[in-house]
Amino acid sequence: DTAVSQTPKYLVTQMGNDKSIKCEQNLGHDTMYWYKQDSKKFLKIMFSYNNKELIINETVPNRFSPKSPDKAHLNLHINSLELGDSAVYFCASSQGVSDTQYFGPGTRLTVL
Amino acid sequence: AQSVTQPDIHITVSEGASLELRCNYSYGATPYLFWYVQSPGQGLQLLLKYFSGDTLVQGIKGFEAEFKRSQSSFNLRKPSVHWSDAAEYFCAVGVLYGGSQGNLIFGKGTKLSVKP
Numbered sequence: 001d002t003a004v005s006q007t008p009k010y011l012v013t014q015m016g017n018d019k020s021i022k023c024e025q026n027l028g029h030d031t032m033y034w035y036k037q038d039s040k041k042f043l044k045i046m047f048s049y050n051n052k053e054l055i056i057n058e059t060v061p062n063r064f065s066p067k068s069p070d071k072a073h074l075n076l077h078i079n080s081l082e083l084g085d086s087a088v089y090f091c092a093s094s095q096g097v098s099d100t101q102y103f104g105p106g107t108r109l110t111v112l
Numbered sequence: 113a114q115s116v117t118q119p120d121i122h123i124t125v126s127e128g129a130s131l132e133l134r135c136n137y138s139y140g141a142t143p144y145l146f147w148y149v150q151s152p153g154q155g156l157q158l159l160l161k162y163f164s165g166d167t168l169v170q171g172i173k174g175f176e177a178e179f180k181r182s183q184s185s186f187n188l189r190k191p192s193v194h195w196s197d198a199a200e201y202f203c204a205v206g207v208l209y210g211g212s213q214g215n216l217i218f219g220k221g222t223k224l225s226v227k228p
Contacts, residue, residue, distance in 0.1 A: 004155075033215060041150075041200055043218040056215055090155060098144050098163060098206060101216060103156040 003027050004104040006091050012110045013081055021076045021107045023091030029102075030095060031055075032074035034066060037088040037106070046089075049074050078109075086111045114139045114207050118219035125193050126227045133188040133222050135203030144206030145186040146216065147177055151199045159201075162186060173197070198226045 004025045013019055025032060033056075034046040048056035052068040063079045078085060091104040115138045125131055137143055144163055148156040160171025167179040177188045186203060200221045208214040 035216075041221045043156075043202065043216075043221075045215040045217075048215050092156075098208070098214070100146070100158055100161055102158070103148075105155040 004091055004093055004102050006089075006104040006107050008107060009105065010108050010110075012112065014112055015081055015083060017081050018077070018079045019081060019109070020078070021089055021091075021109070023074045023076070023104055025072055025091075025093040025102070025104075027093055027095075027102060029093040030071060031093060032068065032071075033092040033094075033101065034074065034076050035090040035092060035103075037090060039087070043090070047074075047076075081109075081111045083111050085109060114205060114217050116203050116205050116217055116219035118201075118203055118222050120222045121220070122223045122225065124225040124227060127195050128192050131188075131190045131193045131197070131224070133201050133203075133224070135186045135188065135219060136184050137186065137203070137205045138184065139205050139207065141208065143186075145177075145179060146204040146206065147171065147175070147186075147188050148202045148204065149199050150202065150221075156202065159188070193224075193226055195226045195228065198224055200224070 007022045031050045033048045037043045046060050047066045049068045065077045067075045088106045088108050090106045092101040094101040117136045146161045147159040150156050159175050160169050162169050162179045170176050175190050202221045203219040204216040
């Protein structure tokens, strides 16, 4: 069974559209994260949720809105997509802050 | 500010040769340190981690890393590289906020190529 899964794996869309990426973890973890990996492979935290509550919100445009319907899911909704949003988005989860983070396979978003 | 530096952007080694990937961190408290590997088109897989205790940690696939507090380093090593080790390697430090939450700060990665 996949520990952290993301859908879709690839997402190609036009500028201005709204899209969502879904993430699910079956590890029973309390904390989930979204990271963005840019074209130079640099990984940066976007959001962190603990027990469905937003804990960390880095300097991310408010076009990005995470939603956590329950502890096992953390979805990322993006409004009014821009060219600069093209990247690979990784979801991750951990039991606690000092525990290992387990990453999903990533979603490659391409904005045309 | 917390940061992680991986000085080598790209390293090429011959198959069977030894490997050392460098990582330096900047963090005011006791660090939690990680090495992840990313194969092309794949997600990140944990190789090893340091939380406390023995400063030499063993990981999967024959990798090890040594934490040196005096040098703020956490270098990754492997005695004999295999062609399947070609990938991108990321060092990360776990950063705490308010003692109960945190996230990872990553270095910019080192791409490893392996020559036959």
